[in-house]
Amino acid sequence: xxxxxxxxxxxxxxxxxxxxxxxxxxxxxxxxxxxxxxxxxxxxxxxxxxxxxxxxxxxxxxxxxxxxxxxxxxxxxxxxxxxxxxxxxxxxxxxxxxxxxxxxxxxxxxxxxxxxxxxxxxxxxxxxxxxxxxxxxxxxxxxxxxxxxxxxxxxxxxxxxxxxxxxxxxxxxxxxxxxxxxxxxxxxxxxxxxxxxxxxxxxxxxxxxxxxxxxxxxxxxxxxxxxxxxxxxxxxxxxxxxxxxxxxxxxxxxxxxxxxxxxxxxxxxxxxxxxxxxxxxxxxxxxxxxxxxxxxxxxxxxxxxxxxxxxxxxxxxxxxxxxxxxxxxxxxxxxxxxxxxxxxx
Amino acid sequence: xxxxxxxxxxxxxxxxxxxxxxxxxxxxxxxxxxxxxxxxxxxxxxxxxxxxxxxxxxxxxxxxxxxxxxxxxxxxxxxxxxxxxxxxxxxxxxxxxxxxxxxxxxxxxxxxxxxxxxxxxxxxxxxxxxxxxxxxxxxxxxxxxxxxxxxxxxxxxxxxxxxxxxxxxxxxxxxxxxxxxxxxxxxxxxxxxxxxxxxxxxxxxxxxxxxxxxxxxxxxxxxxxxxxxxxxxxxxxxxxxxxxxxxxxxxxxxxxxxxxxxxxxxxxxxxxxxxxxxxxxxxxxxxxxxxxxxxxxxxxxxxxxxxxxxxxxxxxxxxxxxxxxxxxxxxxxxxxxxxxxxxxxxxxx
Numbered sequence: 001x002x003x004x005x006x007x008x009x010x011x012x013x014x015x016x017x018x019x020x021x022x023x024x025x026x027x028x029x030x031x032x033x034x035x036x037x038x039x040x041x042x043x044x045x046x047x048x049x050x051x052x053x054x055x056x057x058x059x060x061x062x063x064x065x066x067x068x069x070x071x072x073x074x075x076x077x078x079x080x081x082x083x084x085x086x087x088x089x090x091x092x093x094x095x096x097x098x099x100x101x102x103x104x105x106x107x108x109x110x111x112x113x114x115x116x117x118x119x120x121x122x123x124x125x126x127x128x129x130x131x132x133x134x135x136x137x138x139x140x141x142x143x144x145x146x147x148x149x150x151x152x153x154x155x156x157x158x159x160x161x162x163x164x165x166x167x168x169x170x171x172x173x174x175x176x177x178x179x180x181x182x183x184x185x186x187x188x189x190x191x192x193x194x195x196x197x198x199x200x201x202x203x204x205x206x207x208x209x210x211x212x213x214x215x216x217x218x219x220x221x222x223x224x225x226x227x228x229x230x231x232x233x234x235x236x237x238x239x240x241x242x243x244x245x246x247x248x249x250x251x252x253x254x255x256x257x258x259x260x261x262x263x264x265x266x267x268x269x270x271x272x273x274x275x276x277x278x279x280x281x282x283x284x285x286x287x288x289x290x291x292x293x294x295x296x297x298x299x300x301x302x303x304x305x306x307x308x309x310x311x312x313x314x315x316x317x318x319x320x321x322x323x324x325x326x327x328x329x330x331x332x333x334x335x336x337x338x339x340x341x342x343x344x345x
Numbered sequence: 346x347x348x349x350x351x352x353x354x355x356x357x358x359x360x361x362x363x364x365x366x367x368x369x370x371x372x373x374x375x376x377x378x379x380x381x382x383x384x385x386x387x388x389x390x391x392x393x394x395x396x397x398x399x400x401x402x403x404x405x406x407x408x409x410x411x412x413x414x415x416x417x418x419x420x421x422x423x424x425x426x427x428x429x430x431x432x433x434x435x436x437x438x439x440x441x442x443x444x445x446x447x448x449x450x451x452x453x454x455x456x457x458x459x460x461x462x463x464x465x466x467x468x469x470x471x472x473x474x475x476x477x478x479x480x481x482x483x484x485x486x487x488x489x490x491x492x493x494x495x496x497x498x499x500x501x502x503x504x505x506x507x508x509x510x511x512x513x514x515x516x517x518x519x520x521x522x523x524x525x526x527x528x529x530x531x532x533x534x535x536x537x538x539x540x541x542x543x544x545x546x547x548x549x550x551x552x553x554x555x556x557x558x559x560x561x562x563x564x565x566x567x568x569x570x571x572x573x574x575x576x577x578x579x580x581x582x583x584x585x586x587x588x589x590x591x592x593x594x595x596x597x598x599x600x601x602x603x604x605x606x607x608x609x610x611x612x613x614x615x616x617x618x619x620x621x622x623x624x625x626x627x628x629x630x631x632x633x634x635x636x637x638x639x640x641x642x643x644x645x646x647x648x649x650x651x652x653x654x655x656x657x658x659x660x661x662x663x664x665x666x667x668x669x670x671x672x673x674x675x676x677x678x679x680x681x682x683x684x685x686x687x688x689x690x691x692x693x694x
Contacts, residue, residue, distance in 0.1 A: 101497045105504060150685050159493055163433075163688035166500045167681050170437070170604060173507075174677030177529040178670060182648065196511040271508045275501075315516070324512035331505040338482045338498055 021291045024284055028298040032080070035302060039309045040072045044316065078202035079308045079322065080301040081214040082263045083273055087300020088221050089259035090274025091281070091293055092252050095228040097158040100337055103275035104140075104260035107165025110269035111172030112143025113261035118179045118191065130209045133262040140261030143168055144253060197270030197323025199308055206266055213262040218297060221255050225289035228252060270307075270323040272330025273300050279337065303329070353624050356617060360631035364412070367638040371408040372400060375645045376668060379404070406537040411641050411672070412634040413540060413547055414532065414596045415606065419633020420554050421592035422607025423614065423626055424585050427561045429480075432691050433492045433684070435608035436472075436593035440499045442602030443506035444475020445594050446528060450510045453524070454517045461539040465546075465598045472594030476586075478502060492691045530603035530673015532641060543595045550588040550595075551630070557585055558623035565620065603673045605680025606633055612687060637672065640679065644670040 041052035047064050054060035055068050090103040097107075104110050116139025120127055127135075147168055151160040180191050193200070227248045260274065277300035278292065285291040307325035314320075373379050377399050387393060387400035418436065425434040436442050448471025452458040458467070483498040484490045514524065526533065560581045563571045571578050596603065614628040647670045 101501065106497065106500050150689070153689065160689060163493060163496055163691070164685050166438075166496050167684035167688055169500065170677055170684065171681035174604075174674045174681075177677075178674045180525070181529065181670065181674075192511050192515050196508055196515055271504055318516050320516055321512060323508055324515075327505050327508035327512075331502070334501050334505070335482060338494070338501075339485050 021285050021295070025294060025298070028295065028302065032298060032302055032305070035305050035309070036076055036080075039076055039305060040068045042309065042313050043067075043072060074204045074207045075199050075202045075308065076305060077207050078199045078210065078266060079304040081207070081210055082199060082267045082270060083277070083301035083304030084218060084297035085214050085259040085263040085300075086270060086273040086304070087277030087281075087296045088218055088293055089256045089263070090300075091278035091289070091296045092221060092228060092256040092259075093274070094278050095289060096249055096252055096256070097162060099158060099162055100279065101275070101334075102158075102162055102165075103272070104256065105269055105271055105274060106169070107147065107162060108143050108167075108169030108172055109140045109165075109257055109260050110264050111169045111176070113137070113140040113264040114195065114269055115139055115172050115175045115179065116142075117265055118176055118194075121194075122179055122182070122191075129206060132265040133210065133213050136261040136265035137258055140257040140264070141254070143172065144257050148250075148253075193321050194268040196321035197268040197326070198311075198321035199267045199304070200312075200319055200321070202266070210262065210266050213258070217255055217258045217262065221252075221259065222290075222293055224248075224252050224255060225293050228289040229287075268321070268323065270304060271327045272334070273303055273326050275337075276326075276330055276333050277303060279333070353618055357624075357627060357631070360628060360635065364631045364635045364638075367635045367642075368408050368412060371411065371638045371642055372404045374642055375404065376649055403534075406535060406540065407532055407641070408638065409537070410532045410535050410540050410599060411637045413544070414600045414603065415634035415637030416551065416630040417547055417592040417596050417633075418603065418606040418637070419610040419614075419629035420551065420626055421589050421596075422609075422633075423611040423622070423629040424554060424557070424561070424589050424592075425607065426611050427565050427622060428582060428585050428589075429490050429495065430565060431490060431492050431495055432612070432687050433496050433608065435605065435611075436476075436589075436596070437503075437602070437604035437606075438496060438499045438608060439476055440479045440502040440506065441472045441476045441589075441593045442597055442604060443503040443510070444478075445469075445471035445597035446602045447471060447506040447510045448474075449598065450513055450524065450528070454513050461536065461598070462542060465539075465543055465595065468598035469590055469594040472597065473590045475502060475506065476590060476593070492688075496688075526671055527601040529671035530601040530676070531671035532600045533669065533671070535599055539599055543599055546591050546595050550591040553584060554588050554592075555626055557581065557588070558621075558626050561585065561622035561626075562620070565622070601671075601673060603637070604677050605684065606637060606676050608687075609680050609683045610636060612683065637676070640675040641672045644672050644675045647675070 037049050037053045037056065040056065041047040041049050045067055047055065047067070051060050051064055052068065055064040056073075058065070060068075086104065093102045093104060093107070094100060113136040117132060117136045120132060120135045147161055147165045150168075151157065151164045153160065176195070263270075278296045280299050281292050281296035285295050303326060304322060307329070308322040310325050311320040311322045369384075373381075373384055377396060379396055379400060383394075383396045384400060387397040390397050390401075393401055422435040425436070425439065426432060428434075445468040448467045449464055452463065452467045458464065479495070479499050479502055480490075482502075483494040485494075510528070514528075560571070560576055563574055563576055564578060564581055568578055571581075593607070610629050610633045611625065614625050614632055618624040618628050649668060
């Protein structure tokens, strides 16, 4: 009896049931909720938290509801989805590459996605926004394909993938600059805001377009987390367990690209979230991916929501891009990571 | 590759000739057609016509700046690769370009600084801080400065500096238009005065760098060897670092962050003359200048009104506002295949 139950637990969504992790998950979940209530209340029109909460539930002041539902909530939901997607994408990449510094922005995937997205925004404005995630995904995938094939030399070593990714990122930046200079329709300032990473232009329309992508890809990534555990042990062990290493690496990388590039399509490349969130999550839960991925996604969502809250309110009336604040947060974190990875080896 | 000095001298003369030809090409070719007579007359004409004026006011400053910046970036790259004994080191990868650019943007946008004298010093400061930071961060740990750690630390800090730069530009629309082209790495419309102010700094570092040639060769064999031969390695490194800061920072001050020149040129030069720095450094200087001049000419033609690419874009519905590509974009696109080749070679399983 006891045996069957533990086996059943093993099959649950989060892998092995782990009470402390579950508590952390709940805490983070409520923290997200709290931030949401505070965030919808703050802005040029201040709404006290209690009334904001009531308005969210549809029981508040009608004028509050208008502000919250048309302006603040879509933006907030976008921040949440973007943060969760970027964090999951980073967590997967770090697992597959077995390198603590890999993240979609550093190896050029968001760079490649940016090139194609800017091309569509600038030269083909007649294309509907619902195609943008696909365009962005194509850009991200082309970049990833290039990285993978250029890094191939009797197998694709994670280290080579990283270095070549950095190189391709430089090329992507060059192309983005070229497109910015060529683009007539998009004023340079708007493009800059997008490139710094901002959720300010989110509408219900964009949230609803992004939602199915984000949810299905996040679900896929949780589904594949079992394979990621084996991947991060190293190629020999993963093969030993019976995994076809290169094949699973390809699938998990594809999911990761999908997450990062669909987020980029809507918010621009918000920096360092994909790097930071998985590390913070790993400090809390340890390296097992079943626990890591949900926690990392929540932390990513928290980071982007907080960054956007600060960006929107701290320098009011200026509405700054959220990416500015994730970068400010990310740099000291990065220094810490480099220091730690250096002192270990 | 053991080469006799005979061949090396002939090679050096050839690179000088190449530099001379590209310099003249840079004066002659572009959107406005300049024929040979105008070019020669422009030298001494006191009452210049329109074409001669273009040569005097636009083309000559531009070619001179491309030459100086190319020399500086080529030498800075060679020094950095020697100093860190790392094939991927260069001002762009090290984050020096992005750091110096951030400092300049902060100064112009937040502190309303607009004199090139101040810009120069601020760019030096930015170059020193960002270069030092990347060096420090990537040399943590026992194995020291590996190509991977260096590249990642540089890439991450570049991302950080770039985001900050963009953020500042976003909050200050006024400076954006003027600075966007500079930020892409461009030598268009620069003042000759700015170059004249920088020239002493450049000249001193060029001379110092050339004198360092012998010491650098010994240093690249190994620090212990160099010490055993009686070299004061601390001094050599300090002077080389100072030269790198002046060369790279000065280049950013005048031309913006132009990437990957400092990475490619030393590799081409090493392929031609081997790794003796007494020869390598002058080769890097001439090749760097030639490369930047040619890349700049390429940038003029790529989206020139009436050109094939422009026609294609116009058909696609684009109305371009600019008629040339900043040279930094060209060097980035040419440089990346080189970077990838070097990266593939530097990591073996």
